[in-house]
Amino acid sequence: MAESGGEATRIMVAVNESSIKGYPHASISSRGAFQWTLNKIVRDNPSGFILLFLHVQVPDEDGFDDMDSIYASPEDFKGMKDRDKKRGLHLLEYFVNRCHEVGVSCEGWIKKGDPKEVICHEVKRIHPDILVVGCRGLGPFQRVFVGTVSEFCQKHAECPVITIKRKPEEMPQDPVDD
Amino acid sequence: MAESGGEATRIMVAVNESSIKGYPHASISSRGAFQWTLNKIVRDNPSGFILLFLHVQVPDEDGFDDMDSIYASPEDFKGMKDRDKKRGLHLLEYFVNRCHEVGVSCEGWIKKGDPKEVICHEVKRIHPDILVVGCRGLGPFQRVFVGTVSEFCQKHAECPVITIKRKPEEMPQDPVDD
Numbered sequence: 001m002a003e004s005g006g007e008a009t010r011i012m013v014a015v016n017e018s019s020i021k022g023y024p025h026a027s028i029s030s031r032g033a034f035q036w037t038l039n040k041i042v043r044d045n046p047s048g049f050i051l052l053f054l055h056v057q058v059p060d061e062d063g064f065d066d067m068d069s070i071y072a073s074p075e076d077f078k079g080m081k082d083r084d085k086k087r088g089l090h091l092l093e094y095f096v097n098r099c100h101e102v103g104v105s106c107e108g109w110i111k112k113g114d115p116k117e118v119i120c121h122e123v124k125r126i127h128p129d130i131l132v133v134g135c136r137g138l139g140p141f142q143r144v145f146v147g148t149v150s151e152f153c154q155k156h157a158e159c160p161v162i163t164i165k166r167k168p169e170e171m172p173q174d175p176v177d178d
Numbered sequence: 179m180a181e182s183g184g185e186a187t188r189i190m191v192a193v194n195e196s197s198i199k200g201y202p203h204a205s206i207s208s209r210g211a212f213q214w215t216l217n218k219i220v221r222d223n224p225s226g227f228i229l230l231f232l233h234v235q236v237p238d239e240d241g242f243d244d245m246d247s248i249y250a251s252p253e254d255f256k257g258m259k260d261r262d263k264k265r266g267l268h269l270l271e272y273f274v275n276r277c278h279e280v281g282v283s284c285e286g287w288i289k290k291g292d293p294k295e296v297i298c299h300e301v302k303r304i305h306p307d308i309l310v311v312g313c314r315g316l317g318p319f320q321r322v323f324v325g326t327v328s329e330f331c332q333k334h335a336e337c338p339v340i341t342i343k344r345k346p347e348e349m350p351q352d353p354v355d356d
C-alpha cells in the first residue's frame with residue numbers, strides 16, 4: 001500500500017457563484033473543478049480525502065442588482081447582507097450535499113474580500129495539501145480585462161495548486177460568463 | 179462511491195537526474211514530487227492510478243564530464259550514447275521499482291531534447307489526466323538564471339499541472355543544485 005492509514009489528504013476547493021442570471025447556483029468552472037476532483041483524485045477512496053470549500057464573496061458583486069434599490073435605513077442594508085448570506089449558504093449547500101452523496105467528508109465556509117487575496121490567505125491559515133481552482137480558460141486578450149484568480153494562486157498560494165479549465169463544450173455564449 | 183470502476187487516473191511525472199555529482203540518481207525535486215503523489219493522491223488506492231514517468235535527457239547535459247574525453251572514432255560517440263542510455267534507464271528503474279513495491283501500475287520512457295518543450299509535447303501525445311512536476315522552489319532572482327520547467331509547463335501543458343516544491347529541509351548547499 002502506498003500510505004495506508006495516514007491522515008486524509010485535505011483538498012481546498014475555491015468555489016464561486018455563476019455570473020449568469022437566474023436562480024443562484026455554482027459557476028460552471030467551480031462545478032467542473034469539483035467534479036474533476038471527485039473523478040480523478042478522490043475516485044473510490046472517499047475516506048482518504050477531506051474537501052474544504054472556500055467561497056469568497058466580493059462585497060460589490062451584486063452591485064448591478066442593487067441599482068434600483070433604495071437605501072433609507074439600516075434595515076435596508078441588513079436585508080442586503082441577509083440576501084448575500086443566503087446566496088453563499090445556498091452555494092455551499094450544493095457542494096456539501098454532493099459530498100454527502102459520495103461519502104466524502106467536507107467543510108465549507110464563506111469569507112468576504114478579493115477572492116485571490118483571501119484564497120491565498122486561507123491557504124496560509126488552513127494549510128491544505130492541495131488547492132483546486134477552476135478557471136474559465138480564457139485567451140490572453142480576454143484575460144487582461146477580467147484578471148485571473150487561478151494565475152495569482154499558482155504564483156502565491158503556499159501549497160500545490162491545480163487549475164482546472166472549463167471544458168470547451170461547457171463554454172457559455174459569452175466566454176467571460178461562468 | 180465517487181467514481182468506482184472508472185478508468186485509472188493517469189498521472190504523468192516528469193523526472194530528471196540529480197545535478198549533484200556521484201552515482202547517478204534521481205534529483206531531489208523528482209523524488210519529492212513522486213513521493214508527494216504517492217502520499218497525497220494515490221494513498222491506499224493503487225489500482226485507481228497509473229504513473230507515467232517521462233525522463234527528458236538534455237543532449238549536452240553531460241558536457242562537463244565529456245571535456246576530458248577524446249572523440250576519434252564513431253565508436254567513441256556510441257560509447258557516450260550508451261552511457262547516457264544507461265544513466266536514463268537507471269533513473270527510470272528507481273521509480274519503476276518503487277511503484278512495484280507499493281503496487282501501482284506504471285510506465286517509463288526517455289526522450290531527448292529541451293525538457294519543457296518535450297514534456298508539453300508528450301502531454302499532447304499521451305493525454306495524461308494530471309502532470310506532476312517537481313521544482314526547486316528558487317526565488318525570483320535565482321530563477322532568472324536557471325529557467326524553470328515548471329512555470330513553462332503550468333502555462334503551456336494541455337492538462338492540469340501540479341508543481342511540487344522541494345521541502346526547505348531538503349535544500350542542498352547550493353540551492354541551484356537538485
